[in-house]
Amino acid sequence: MNTFMTRRGFLELSAAAGGAVALDGCLSCGCGCERVPYGGTIGDRLWMWGHHAMSFASMKGAKEQYNLPYDRRIDMAAACRAMNIPGCFVVRWRNLPTKADLSEYMKQFSATKRVGFSITDSAVESFDEKVRLGLEYADRMPNLTTLIMDDFFSHKSHTRSLDEIRHVREETERRRMKLGIVLYSDANGVKPEFRPYLELFDEVTFWFWHGKNVGGIEGQVAKLRELIGPEKPVLLGQYMWDFGGKKPMPGSAMENQLAQTSRLLARREIHGVIFHCTPLVDMGLDAVKVSKAWIEANAAKPWGEKA
Secondary structure (H helix, E strand, C coil): CCCCCHHHHHHHHHCCCCCECCCCCEEEEECCEEEEEECCCCCEEEEEECCCCCHHHHHCCCCCCCCCCCCCCCCHHHHHHHCCEEEEEEHHHHHCCCCCHHHHHHHHHCCCCCCEEEEECCCCCCHHHHHHHHHHHHCCCCEEEEECCCCCCCCHHHHHHHHHHHHHHHHHHHCCCCCEEEEEECCCCCCCCHHHHCCCCCCCEECCCCHHHHHHHHHHHHHHHHHCCCCCEEEEEEEEEECCCEEECCCHHHHHHHHHHHHHHHHCCEEEEEEECHHHHCCCCHHHHHHHHHHHHCCCCEECCCC
């Protein structure tokens, strides 16, 4: 079978994460049967939200814009390396990369420790086809650990029935993968009617669309915990651009986000962090500089230890 990562490479990745892989495909790591389980440090629990290098440029002249900068470009895996982040969610915003380009595009992640693949996004394929693509690449890439449903509660076209989600969950469980979902604290709210859906997902990614709301991260995470309980893994999204405000995220606001994030990690109220997004990494933005400094200072610290 054609693969992007050798089985030996997968074994080495999993061993580095603290687990041993049996030849029958089951992990013997003490933390569940996962492809590449999280390690004990904060640095091993970091992700980037990946958008194609040309995605910002494709917004020029479009009706819906966020005042995004277009002057520099970096692609997903290179951005993760620049930030010293081991995980990348591949989200095909603006239909980039196209389905025709996807096979070649995914090769850049051969050395990426963990990869996620979006099955609800603005790519043109149907939901069923995106699921098929995600599973196809998962069968070729042992480091593809997660299928993620972006903007699930925000766009009616992305919402699926509970039975549809259960079916996808069966496929991800069979492959020892995770199924994740996006929830916005301010665009969606934290509503009781979301609970039956959230219960079906292995990880909830929690976001703050408007920069003006990042001062309330800890309070909103506490509200989410009241809904989903203390054990459900939560990955906290950290915007490095204020998409809701259509402007750069000030360095001071980024520091405020990350100070709260440090406290949440220390209390194990969140299980990891996602930085948004890869095209911003080489633009010299203050929020990116602050994020890099925070990662350097905290990556080696144990999860659950005061930062």
